[in-house]
Amino acid sequence: MAACSHWRMPTLPATGYPLLPIQRALRSLAPIVLALLLALPVLAVLGAWLPQAEGGAQSGAILRDMAATVLPDYLWTTLWLGLSVAVGAAVVGTATAAAVTLFDFRGRRQLEWLLLLPLAMPAYVTAYAYTDFLQFSGPLQVWLRATFGLEGRLLPEVRSLGGAVWVFIFSLYPYVYLLARTALGERAAHLMEAARLLGASPARRMRRVALPLARPAVAAGVALVLMETLADFGVASYFGIQTFTTGIYKTWLSMDDRLAAAQLATFLLALVALLLQLELRAQRRMRFATGGVGRAGSAEAQPTRLRGPGCAAAWLVCALPVLMGFVAPVLFMLRPLAADWSVLPWDRFVQWAGNSVRLGGITAVLAMGIALALAFAVRRRGGALTRAVVQLVGLGYAVPGAVIVVGLLLPVGWLQAAAPGWGLSALLTTTAVGIVWAYLVRFCAVALQSVQSGYARIPASLDDSARMLGVGGMGLLARVHWPLLKRSTAAAALLVFVDVMKELPATIVLRPFDSDTLAVVAYQLARDERLGEAALPSLALVAVGLVPVILLSRTLRGSSR
Numbered sequence: 277m278a279a280c281s282h283w284r285m286p287t288l289p290a291t292g293y294p295l296l297p298i299q300r301a302l303r304s305l306a307p308i309v310l311a312l313l314l315a316l317p318v319l320a321v322l323g324a325w326l327p328q329a330e331g332g333a334q335s336g337a338i339l340r341d342m343a344a345t346v347l348p349d350y351l352w353t354t355l356w357l358g359l360s361v362a363v364g365a366a367v368v369g370t371a372t373a374a375a376v377t378l379f380d381f382r383g384r385r386q387l388e389w390l391l392l393l394p395l396a397m398p399a400y401v402t403a404y405a406y407t408d409f410l411q412f413s414g415p416l417q418v419w420l421r422a423t424f425g426l427e428g429r430l431l432p433e434v435r436s437l438g439g440a441v442w443v444f445i446f447s448l449y450p451y452v453y454l455l456a457r458t459a460l461g462e463r464a465a466h467l468m469e470a471a472r473l474l475g476a477s478p479a480r481r482m483r484r485v486a487l488p489l490a491r492p493a494v495a496a497g498v499a500l501v502l503m504e505t506l507a508d509f510g511v512a513s514y515f516g517i518q519t520f521t522t523g524i525y526k527t528w529l530s531m532d533d534r535l536a537a538a539q540l541a542t543f544l545l546a547l548v549a550l551l552l553q554l555e556l557r558a559q560r561r562m563r564f565a566t567g568g569v570g571r572a573g574s575a576e577a578q579p580t581r582l583r584g585p586g587c588a589a590a591w592l593v594c595a596l597p598v599l600m601g602f603v604a605p606v607l608f609m610l611r612p613l614a615a616d617w618s619v620l621p622w623d624r625f626v627q628w629a630g631n632s633v634r635l636g637g638i639t640a641v642l643a644m645g646i647a648l649a650l651a652f653a654v655r656r657r658g659g660a661l662t663r664a665v666v667q668l669v670g671l672g673y674a675v676p677g678a679v680i681v682v683g684l685l686l687p688v689g690w691l692q693a694a695a696p697g698w699g700l701s702a703l704l705t706t707t708a709v710g711i712v713w714a715y716l717v718r719f720c721a722v723a724l725q726s727v728q729s730g731y732a733r734i735p736a737s738l739d740d741s742a743r744m745l746g747v748g749g750m751g752l753l754a755r756v757h758w759p760l761l762k763r764s765t766a767a768a769a770l771l772v773f774v775d776v777m778k779e780l781p782a783t784i785v786l787r788p789f790d791s792d793t794l795a796v797v798a799y800q801l802a803r804d805e806r807l808g809e810a811a812l813p814s815l816a817l818v819a820v821g822l823v824p825v826i827l828l829s830r831t832l833r834g835s836s837r
Contacts, residue, residue: 306649307653307662307665307666308661310646310650310669311650311666311669313713314646314668314716314717314720315668315669315717316717317675317679317680317681317682317683317717318545318675318679318683319683320538320682320683321679321682321683321686322542322545323686323687324535324538324539324541324542324686342523342536342540346518347523349518350518350519350520351520353437353518353519354520354547356437357437357441357444357505357517357519358502358505358506360441361441361444361445361448362498362502364441364444364445364449365444365445365448365449365451365452365498366494366497366498368446368449368452368453369450369452369453369456369494370452370456370487370490371593372391372449372453372593372597373452373456373457373460373490374456374482374486374490375387375590375593375594376388376391376457376594377460377461377579378486378580379579379580379590380580380581380582381581381582381583381586381587381590381591383591384590387594387595388457388829390594390598391450391453391594391597391598392825392828393598393601393602393822393825394446394447394448394449394450394597394598394601394602396821396822396824396825397601398778398780398817398818398821399443399447399504399508399510400508400511400514400798401605401609401798401814401817401818402446402447402605403439403443403510403511403514403515403802404514404609404798404802404811404814405604405605405606405608405609405811405814406442406443406608407434407435407439407514407802407807408609408611408612408807408808409604409608409611410431410434411434411435412429416431417431434515435514435516436515436517437515439515440511442600443511444504444505444508444511446600446601448500448501448504449597449601451497451500451501451504452493452497452498452501454497455494455496456494456497458493459489459492459493460486460489460490460493467485467489471484471485495554495555496555499554503548503551503552503674506519506520506521506547506548506551506676507548507676507678507781508521509521509522509525509678509780509781510780510795510799513525513803514799514802514803520540520543520544520547521676521678521781523540524537524540524541524544524678525781525785527540528681528682529785534682534686535686537682538682538683538686541678541679541682541683544678544679545675545676548676548679549674551674552671552674606815606818609814609815610811610815612807612808612809612811613811613815615808625812625813625816627792628792628793628794628797628813629794629816631791631792632776632777632794632795635708635711635712635776635783635793636773636774636776637773638712639716639719639772639773639776640768640770640772640773641769642712642716643715643716643719643720643768643769643772644723644727644765644772646720646723646724647720647723647724647726647727647728647768648727648761648765650665650669650724651666651724651731652753652757654728654731655731655757669720669721670721670724670725671721672717672718672719672720672721673718675717676781677714677779677780677781677782680717680718681781681785684710684713684714684717685710685785708788710786711782711783711786711787714782714786715776715779715782718775718779718782719772719775719776719779720772722768722771722772722775723765723769723771725768726764726767726771727764727765727768730761730763730764730765733760734760734761738756738760739752739756767827770823770827774823774824777793777795777817777820777821778795778817778821779795780795780796783795783796784799794813794814794817795817797810797813798810798813798817801813
């Protein structure tokens with residue numbers, strides 16, 4: 277008995293009640309199982325290369341034929357599109373961030389948040405708007421031919437690789453603008469003032485101080501822009517551009533070969549993984565570059581005051597992206613609404629909006645619950661395995677929608693072949709299960725990041741105090757953490773809701789019958805050349821997207837004071 281008197285059953289630090297080994301295993305297993313469900317599409321896509329995969333020989337032959345015909349075109353078009361968009365977004369985002377951060381001119385405060393407005397515009401909506409206005413039968417070319425007596429095509433074809441580059445640059449530059457503005461705002465004005473006192477010219481100060489300081493932030497923003505460009509389906513499909521994303525859908529739907537589509541998706545997944553690593557490296561360099569100088573140090577120097585031609589140049593640099601990325605597309609879409617309201621499908625608009633809101637609400641609630649559970653698991657245990665699982669879930673946002681669709685339907689097809697009577701394929705394609713699952717895979721990362729940022733502001737001493745008072749387990753989450761996380765979880769739900777409303781690739785394939793959403797209807801109407809009718813659902817998506825942009829601009833204004 278004396279030898280056994282020092283043994284004590286493991287207890288929960290929070291409550292002091294005995295914790296049995298089976299309970300410890302179950303609590304550790306729960307987040308792992310949850311993460312595996314969210315990571316299943318990626319794992320299934322990678323599993324398509326296994327030798328025992330069904331139909332591997334046939335899919336290999338299809339891939340060899342594609343490699344000799346269309347695959348080089350996919351690769352070349354994707355690389356050229358990504359490179360052009362990266363350069364354009366870097367130039368526009370860096371120039372606008374430098375203008376509103378390093379210089380002071382009339383209207384600068386208004387332009388700071390106006391430059392965020394293109395974030396509310398889905399890229400495919402911008403593409404529809406420009407096509408409607410600039411195409412051969414559009415109002416601009418019709419007016420030019422009638423006014424000047426000209427004939428034929430007067431403007432370059434909008435539906436082209438160049439048109440896609442234009443759309444992506446002015447839709448996605450805010451990613452670069454946001455990160456570069458944050459990096460420059462930390463210490464750029466202070467160091468620029470020091471360089472001025474040392475006799476450096478304005479051009480040399482920009483070249484030798486501001487641009488090197490913003491380089492890591494610009495690299496991180498460009499990586500985000502490229503991931504969004506690679507994941508796009510709406511613009512590439514509507515413009516008829518042969519990218520990896522459109523190739524995946526053609527291989528799946530036209531050639532009816534899910535395994536070849538999955539193998540093709542691995543190439544896109546590899547590109548995204550490479551970009552993600554570059555973005556993470558740039559983020560680490562950005563934190564290093566902006567460390568060491570506090571707010572007080574940067575507040576000693578004021579932005580350079582601009583007047584006359586300098587002020588006009590700054591206005592041109594900042595106003596042009598807002599005009600091209602938000603004002604012009606909105607005006608182009610308002611034109612058919614103002615011309616003839618009777619052609620608009622008002623009777624079905626309510627149904628489309630209801631489907632979008634329903635799917636967005638369900639996904640937002642589930643994503644918020646999953647994010648809370650995973651973040652709470654990290655908060656309580658914080659082991660290496662739990663952190664790795666949470667990081668795995670956090671990578672979901674970088675996975676393109678086309679890859680998620682293939683990764684969901686591929687294992688379902690395997691199970692359906694093994695057990696035909698289960699009806700798993702019908703469960704995913706005729707109900708909301710499949711589409712909500714796809715949304716969670718992609719957007720749980722958004723909710724998780726917001727909830728984790730909220731947890732970062734809660735000191736660990738509150739948990740210790742709660743344990744001393746006998747509050748632990750779910751009581752700790754419900755009575756201590758939840759009141760302090762309400763704003764973070766609300767922001768997480770809002771962001772997920774807006775992203776679901778705009779999501780197109782997964783929704784097209786996985787939506788239940790007669791459950792069209794605003795994004796799908798806008799795409800289908802535009803594809804059928806009914807651009808005037810597509811304006812109504814497109815503008816509804818823009819209105820929804822404005823909500824997080826307004827909240828973001830208010831947050832940035834508050835943090836800059």
